[in-house]
Amino acid sequence: MQRRTFSALFSCAAISLASLGAVSAAHAADMQTLRVTAIPDESPTELARKAEPLMKYLGEQLGMKVEFVPVSDYAASVEALVNKKVDLAWFGGFTFVQANVRSGGKVIPLVQRAEDEVFKSVFISADPTIKTLADLKGKTVSFGSQSSTSGHLMPRSFLMEAGLNPEKDFRRVAFSGAHDATIAAVASGKVQAGALNISVWEKFVKENKVDTTKVNAFYTTPPYFDYNWTVHADMPAATREKLAKAFLALTPDAEPGTTILKLQRASKFVPTEAKNYKGIEDAARGAGLL
Template structure:
C-alpha cells in the first residue's frame, strides 16, 4: 500500500520530503503509566497506520517538556498535548493544532479542572485550603496547574502564599492517589482523568470530595510539526477524522476527532495573562 501511495505522490509532484517519510511517530503526554498508555494507544496507532500506509509509533516522554522538545528536534511528527502545554509549545517549537478528540463518555470537546480532597480531610471549600498541603500535576498542565491556580486567585486565595506546602506530582493519577492515601490534603486534576481513575479502581469515589470546578477548558489538541509536507498533513488529518469507536488513551471510547486550529486555544493564552505568565520564558 505504501509503495502505491509513494508512486502516486511522485506522479503528483509533491517532492522528496513525503517520499522520505517512512514512519510517523506520535507523542503522548504522561497522564498515567507509560506502558499502559502505549498499550491502550495500540488500536489508534493501528488505525492510523492502515490509513497512512506506514508504521505509526507511540512515544511517551517523562513530562510535557519532553514531548515539546521532541517535536522541536523533529524526533516526533505528531503529538497529543494538554491545552496549556500546546500553547507553551507554540512559543518553543513550530507546531500547530489540527484535531481534537470527543469521547463517548464526555460527548464534548471540553473538560474541567477539579480540586479534590479526602472525605476525612475536613476541607469543604477553597478557604479551608489555607495552610494545607497541595498537589499540582505539572507546571505546564492546563487542568492540573494553570486553570486551578487562576481559579484559586479569583476566589481570593493566594496559591503562592496560602498553602502550607505545594508539590508537583507528575501525573493526574499520582495526585489522585496522593489524596486518597492522605499524602497531601488536596490536589487539582482533570475531571475526565479522575473519572477514569475511579472506574479502574485506582481511587475510590467514596473517598474523594470535589470542592471546586473550573469553567470548561478546550480539550487537548493533537498537533503536528508545521514543517511536515502539506500533502502529508492532509492525509494525517483525514486519517484522524476517520478514527472512531476505539479506546483512546485514558479517556474511554472515542466518538471521533473534530478539526481544530490554533485560535481555539486563545482562552488559554488569556488565562495565562491573568496569572502574569510570560509564556516565552517558561520551560
Template sequence: MFPLSRVIISAALLLTVSLMVQAETFTFTAIPDADASRLQERFDKVADYLSAELGVEVKYIPVKSYAAAITAFRNNQVQLAWFGGLSGVQARRLVVNSEAIAQGYEDQLFKTYFIAHHSTGMTAAETFPLGIEGKTFTFGSKGSTSGRLMPEFHIREQFKMAPEQAFARVGYSGDHSRTIAQVQAGAYQVGAVNYQVWETELASGKIDPTKVSVIWSTPTYPDYQWTIRGDVDARYGGNFKQRVTQALLNMSDPNLLASFPRQSFLPASNQDYAPIENTAQAIGLLD
C-alpha cells in the same frame, strides 16, 4: 551516451531513494498525564490505526514529562503530538507554522476537579472551596492545563495571592493518577485533577470514595488537542497534513476512542486555544 550498466545503476539508486522516502517513519508522542503502561497501550493502538490510514509506518514515542514532549516536538523528533491546552500553546510558540488540527469532542468543554481527603471534612460545593486555604495542596505536572494552569488561575483569582502563599505546602505530583493517589493516601489534603482521569479511575475501582472525594469543579475551558508540525508536507509528501487530520477526524472505532476516552474527534485551530494562552500569560507561565 551512458553505458547501459550505468543507467541501470542510476535507476536502481533512484528507486532506492524513493523507497527510503516512502518508508520514512512518522512519529508522534503524547504528554504523560497518566500511568505509562496505560498510555503505551492506548497510543500503540493509535499508531497502528494511523499506519493503516496513511500508508506509512507510524510510531508512538513515549516521553517522561510534559517538557520532554514539547522538546521532542521542537527538535523534530516527533512530528505530531497529543498535547494538553498549555503544552500545545507552548509547543506551537516554538515551532513556526505548527497547527492544532483536531480535538476531542469533550475537549471543547474540559474541566478540573478539586479533590480533598476525607479528614478535611470538606464536601462538594457549587462555588470555589474557600476552606482549602492554609491546607496542603498538590497540582499535577507543572506543565498541565487541567492539573496546574487552570486550578492556579482560580486559586489566584479567589485568594489574590500565589498558591505558595495560600497553602501550607504545595506539591507537583507529576501526573493526575499520582495526584489522586497522594490525596487518597493523605500525603496532601487537597489536589487538582483532570476530571476524565478521575472518572476513569473511579469507574475502574482505583478510588476509595470514603477517603477522597470531589469538592469543586471549575468552569469549562478548551484543553487537549493534536498538534502537527508545519513542515510535514515537505517531508512526507504533498497534502500529508490534511491526510493526518482527516485520519484523526475519521477515527470511529469505539474501543480506540474509549481508550482516550473521547466520543469523537473534531477540527481544531490555534485560535481555539487563545483563552489558554491568555490565562498562561496572565499568571506568568509563558515568556
C-alpha cells in the same frame, strides 16, 4: 519556591531530548515513519496501552510505519515536536501554547476530542473539613505536572480568580507529575487536596480505583479548551490532511473506532485551530507561567 519559569522547564528537558537524538538521526534517513509522542500525563503503561491501537490504525490509514516515542516529561514532548524529532504530538492546551511560542507559530493543532471543547478540572480531598476552594487556605495541595493544563494551569487560574495565591495561601504546594499520581497522593494522605483532569478522575471512579467514601471531588471548574493532536507546520499538507481525516473518521459504532475512542476517552474527534487556545495562553501569562 515550587514554581519554575517557562525557560527553566525547558532547560530541564535537555536530558530527555538527548535521548531522542538517535531517533532524530534515524528519522532523517527514514521519512516513511511517522513518529508520535504524548505528554506523560498518566503512567507509562497506561500511555502505551492507549497508544497501541491508535498507532496501528494511523499506520494503516497513512500507508506508513507509525512509531510511538515516549518522553519523560511535558517539556520534552514540546521540544521533541518543535525540533522535529517527532511528527505528531498529543498535547494539553498549555503544552500546545508552549510549543507554539517556542516554535514561533510553527506548529498546527489538527484535531481534539469533542470533550476537549468543554474540558474541566476537579479539586479532590479526603479531608472532611475541605468543602470549598476557600477551605484550602493553610492546607497542603498537589497539582500534576507544572506544564499540565488541567492539572495545574487552569486550576491555578481559577484559584487566583477566587482570591487564592497557592504559594502564599497554601501550607505547601506539591507537583505529583501526573493525574493518577495526584489521586494517589490525596488518597494516601500525602497531601490534603489535589487538582486534576476530570476525565481521569471519572475513569478512576468508574473503575472503582478510588474509594469515593473517603476521597471526593469538592469543586469542578468552569469549562475551557484543552487537549489536541498537533503537528509541525513543516509536515506536508497532504500528510496533515490524511491524518486529520483519519482521526475524524473514527466512530464509536464500529471498530477500530470503538476501541480507540474508548481508550482515548472520546466520543469523537473534531477539527480545532490555534485561536481556541488563546484563553489558555492568557491564563498562563496571567499566572506568570509563560
